[in-house]
Structure formats: C-alpha cells, structure tokens
Amino acid sequence: MAILGDRIRAWLGAGTGDDGVDYDALEDLLLEADFGPRLADELVAEVRRARPRSWDRLRGALRSELSSRLLAVEFTPTELKVVLALGVNGVGKTTSLAKLAKYVMPTCSVVLAAADTFRAAAAEQLVRHGELLGVPVIRQQQGADAAAVVFDALSSAERRGTDLVLVDTAGRMHNREDLVRELQKITAIVAKRVPRERVHHLLVTDATAGQNAVEQARIFDEAVGVDSLLLAKFDASARGGAVLAVADQLGLPLSFLGSGESHVDLQPFTPERLLDGLIA
Numbered sequence: 612m613a614i615l616g617d618r619i620r621a622w623l624g625a626g627t628g629d630d631g632v633d634y635d636a637l638e639d640l641l642l643e644a645d646f647g648p649r650l651a652d653e654l655v656a657e658v659r660r661a662r663p664r665s666w667d668r669l670r671g672a673l674r675s676e677l678s679s680r681l682l683a684v685e686f687t688p689t690e691l692k693v694v695l696a697l698g699v700n701g702v703g704k705t706t707s708l709a710k711l712a713k714y715v716m717p718t719c720s721v722v723l724a725a726a727d728t729f730r731a732a733a734a735e736q737l738v739r740h741g742e743l744l745g746v747p748v749i750r751q752q753q754g755a756d757a758a759a760v761v762f763d764a765l766s767s768a769e770r771r772g773t774d775l776v777l778v779d780t781a782g783r784m785h786n787r788e789d790l791v792r793e794l795q796k797i798t799a800i801v802a803k804r805v806p807r808e809r810v811h812h813l814l815v816t817d818a819t820a821g822q823n824a825v826e827q828a829r830i831f832d833e834a835v836g837v838d839s840l841l842l843a844k845f846d847a848s849a850r851g852g853a854v855l856a857v858a859d860q861l862g863l864p865l866s867f868l869g870s871g872e873s874h875v876d877l878q879p880f881t882p883e884r885l886l887d888g889l890i891a
C-alpha cells in the first residue's frame with residue numbers, strides 16, 4: 612500500500628506543529644489514493660473538526676474516523692453451505708477462493724466449483740489449487756453452463772456430506788448483462804437448495820482498484836447482493852483507498868485481507884490491519 616501509506620506517512624511526518632496544516636494537501640493525497648471525492652471530503656472535514664494539535668493526533672483522528680466507517684463481519688464457515696466469489700476479472704477471485712479453502716479446512720470439508728466456464732484455463736487453474744490443497748474440484752468443459760457446474764457441485768456435496776461449496780465465477784463476459792444474467796442463474800440454482808442465510812456472496816476487490824471499483828461493486832450488489840468484501844493484493848504496492856470508498860458508499864462490511872500468492876496469505880479483516888497498512 613505504498614503510495615498512500617508512504618505519502619501520508621511522509622506528509623504527516625513532515626510537520627512539527629499544528630500550525631500550517633495543509634488540509635487541501637491531505638485531501639489531494641486521499642484523492643490520489645482513490646478514496647473518492649465524497650469520502651475524501653468528509654474525512655478532511657471530520658479531521659479538521661477534531662482540531663488535532665499535533666501530527667500524531669492528526670493521524671489518530673484520521674485513523675479513528677476511518678475506523679468508525681469500517682464494518683467487519685465475522686465469517687463463520689460452519690454456519691454456511693455455499694460461498695460465491697464475485698468480482699471483475701483479474702482481482703484475485705480464484706486465488707482468494709483457494710486461500711479461503713485453506714482457511715476453512717481445519718473446521719469444514721470443502722469442495723471447489725469451477726463456475727468460471729468463460730475463460731479458457733480457468734478450470735485448470737482451480738484444479739491446480741485443488742490438487743495442492745487436497746480438495747476436490749467440480750468442473751465441466753469450457754463454455755459449459757456455469758449454473759450447471761454449481762448444480763453438480765451442490766449434488767456432489769450432498770452425496771458426500773461435504774460441508775462447504777466454494778464457487779469460483781467468471782469476472783468477464785461478452786458484456787455486463789451476460790455476466791449479471793449468469794450470476795443470477797447461479798444464485799437461482801443455489802436458492803432452490805440452500806437457504807439464503809447459509810450462502811455468502813463474497814465480493815473480491817483488489818488494492819490496485821481505482822474509483823471505478825465503487826461502480827463495479829454496485830453492479831454486483833444490485834445483481835445478486837453482496838455480503839462482504841475481501842480485499843486482495845493488500846501486499847501489492849498500490850493505492851488501496853478504493854476499498855474504503857466501496858465499503859463506505861455501499862455500506863458493506865469487510866471479511867478478509869489477502870496479501871500474497873500463497874494459500875496461507877489470508878487474514879480475517881480488522882480495521883486495525885487495514886489501517887496499519889494504509890496509515891501506519
């Protein structure tokens with residue numbers, strides 16, 4: 612999270628007193644970090660109201676204001692039957708789902724469903740993760756009906772008594788309507804067999820996302836409903852503020868932070884973890 616973290620750190624560290632606090636510069640930094648105009652504006656106003664008398668207090672005011680806007684949701688796999696990974700292409704859905712499998716494996720038996728039938732090699736990618744994790748993967752050939760893969764995975768889970776079905780989905784389709792229609796078909800198949808409260812819609816967003824992340828998240832939320840956000844690539848040198856804008860503007864809680872390419876690089880979200888990365 613280099614840009615925001617380092618720049619705010621540098622900016623906060625640069626001053627020695629309360630005089631001359633340049634709130635316009637702070638707002639610019641927040642905008643550069645993709646917090647979005649509304650959140651940046653509100654944050655600066657809040658921090659200003661707190662009248663911080665030292666740079667430490669200013670940093671504290673910014674942190675506590677952000678912290679009060681961040682909701683954490685406790686992810687309880689034992690109460691779930693299905694997790695649906697959602698998100699635009701390349702954000703880290705497949706990798707994050709594999710990490711999630713690893714995370715829940717001590718408490719649950721798992722099956723992975725390769726419902727990204729759109730991209731060539733998407734199923735192979737999930738199968739490789741499954742082999743490394745020792746988790747079965749349900750798949751069909753490329754171009755197959757994604758909802759049919761989910762149907763198979765649910766049937767397999769019922770037959771074998773598997774606790775949790777983790778569903779990987781496509782991030783890109785011919786157009787947005789195709790993607791929305793496919794996701795709605797998947798959720799309709801799931802809804803026939805599993806009550807909604809046992810299904811978790813996990814929207815994966817990544818630390819490199821810009822301001823369009825808010826609009827993208829809104830599309831998924833309106834199409835099928837989002838239960839929580841997983842921030843991937845938290846390790847990447849990136850701006851990272853967009854997830855705060857998504858969480859704030861859509862009122863969505865965060866569940867996980869993903870910070871690497873290994874299966875163990877997934878941590879439950881806490882505001883402190885995120886803010887330590889953003890504004891140490």
Ligand SMILES: Nc1nc2c(ncn2[C@@H]2O[C@H](COP(=O)(O)OP(=O)(O)OP(=O)(O)O)[C@@H](O)[C@H]2O)c(=O)[nH]1
Pocket residue numbers: 698699700701702703704705706707727730733781782783843844845846847869870871872876
């Ligand atoms: N550094 C880092 N890289 C990650 C992380 N998560 C995923 N990646 C990498 O990001 C790239 C895309 O990840 P995928 O999991 O394939 O993303 P996706 O959303 O499934 O992509 P599509 O299936 O094409 O839509 C891969 O090279 C991953 O290794 C992370 O937390 N940190």
Ligand SMILES: [Mg+2]
Pocket residue numbers: 704705706727733779780
């Ligand atoms: Mg994928």
